[in-house]
Amino acid sequence: MNTQLYPCLTGVLLLLASMTLAASSLYAQDYPPDAVRGKSIYARYCQTCHGDSGHGNGPEAASLKVSPADFHRVRSFLKSDEELLRTIEHGIVFSPMHSWRGQLTDGEMQDVLAYIRLLSQQGP
Ligand code: HEC
Structure with missing residues (x-):
C-alpha cells in the first residue's frame, strides 16, 4: 500500500474528530x-x-x-x-x-x- 497516503488519512480523521467535537459543543450550548x-x-x-x-x-x-x-x-x-x-x-x-x-x-x-x-x- 502507498505509505504516502497515511499522513493524508490522519489529517482527514483529525478533521472529522474536530468537527464532531464542534458539533457536540454546539449541542451543549442549546441544552441544558x-x-x-x-x-x-x-x-x-x-x-x-x-x-x-x-x-x-x-x-x-x-x-x-x-x-x-x-x-x-x-x-x-x-x-x-x-x-x-x-x-x-x-x-x-x-x-x-x-x-x-x-x-x-x-x-x-x-x-x-x-x-x-x-x-x-x-x-x-
Ligand atoms: C388546550 C389545553 C392545553 C394546553 C394549551 C396544553 N395542554 Fe398539556 N394537557 C392538556 C390535557 C387535557 C392533558 C391530559 C391529556 C390526557 O390525559 O388525555 C395534558 C397533558 C399534558 C402532559 C402529560 C402529563 C402526563 O402525566 O402524562 C404534559 C407533559 C403536558 N400536558 C404538557 C403541556 C405543555 C408543556 C404545554 C405547553 C407547551 C401544554 N401541555 C399545553 C391540555 C393542554
Whole structure:
C-alpha cells in the first residue's frame, strides 16, 4: 500500500474528530434545559389549561372534556422526562393536548419540561 497516503488519512480523521467535537459543543450550548426560559414558554402556551401552578386548573380547563394533567399528581410526577417530552412533542390523540412540534423547538420543550418539574416540586 502507498505509505504516502497515511499522513493524508490522519489529517482527514483529525478533521472529522474536530468537527464532531464542534458539533457536540454546539449541542451543549442549546441544552441544558433552563427552567427560567421554560417559565415564559409555559406562561405563553400552557398556563391557560394547566394553570399557574400546574394543577391543571387554568381558565380554559373548565371548558375541556378531558381535564389537563395536574403535574403534582403522582401519576405525572413519576413519569420519566422522556415520556413527558414525548407527550409535549406529539400530543395525545383525541385530547386537547395537541402536539407542540413545529411550534416549540426541542430546546424549548426541554426548558418547559424543566419548569413543569420545578412546579411539581412546589407543594402538593
Ligand atoms: C388546550 C389545553 C392545553 C394546553 C394549551 C396544553 N395542554 Fe398539556 N394537557 C392538556 C390535557 C387535557 C392533558 C391530559 C391529556 C390526557 O390525559 O388525555 C395534558 C397533558 C399534558 C402532559 C402529560 C402529563 C402526563 O402525566 O402524562 C404534559 C407533559 C403536558 N400536558 C404538557 C403541556 C405543555 C408543556 C404545554 C405547553 C407547551 C401544554 N401541555 C399545553 C391540555 C393542554
